[in-house]
Amino acid sequence: QSALTQPPSVSGAPGQSVTISCIGTYSNIGAGYRVHWYQHLPGRAPKVVMYGDHNRPSGVSGRFSGSKSGTSASLAIAGLQSEDEADYYCQSYDNSLRVWVFGGGTKVTVL
């Protein structure tokens, strides 16, 4: 069981928006640790698409946005495109477990 909780899957039609939630606790997200998001395509290395809660790396589409409030964070993808189909993982630090922790992953499907 992952320290951060994500929905197993979300889906949307091309052009629609989807939001992936990442629910933590007061020992990780709620303690002020930043949340980062990774996109993982089959057979590829995971790639960061959002860091420090809401910062987008260069080269990542502006359709991706991140937010955080309390013990949870979200990654939103606007104007869904087929290339966005992937598994997405959130990550933070947990001061009780004393490790960097990940969510269980959310599969984004473009209908």
Next chain:
Amino acid sequence: QVHLQQWGAGTLKPSETLSLTCAVYGGSLSAYYFTWIRQSPAKGLEWIAEINHSGATEYNPSLRSRLTISVDISKNQFSLRMTSLTPADTAMYYCATSPKDNVAYFQRWFDPWGQGTLVSVSS
């Protein structure tokens, strides 16, 4: 831009030792932390261990007793050794880096990642 290339044995038997190595291309080792992460269906993504260019290490408390992480500055490589393997250690193992500069230690993210090594532990 840093690029990682990893390798190591993929099929092992219970009680054997896993050895993985990751080569770092295109960056100064002093600018990064070097990390191992694994992914299994049972436990998802799991942070294993990290080291910096000076050899300072951190280990996942749940795995610490079986782990050794090391760095070879002369070869621009870092390695992971995990002993007493069981089938529960079957996973995809990734090496990754995270920045040292301008990022608070516990606020770090991992980028880039290596291509992954599938490790299967079975008798």
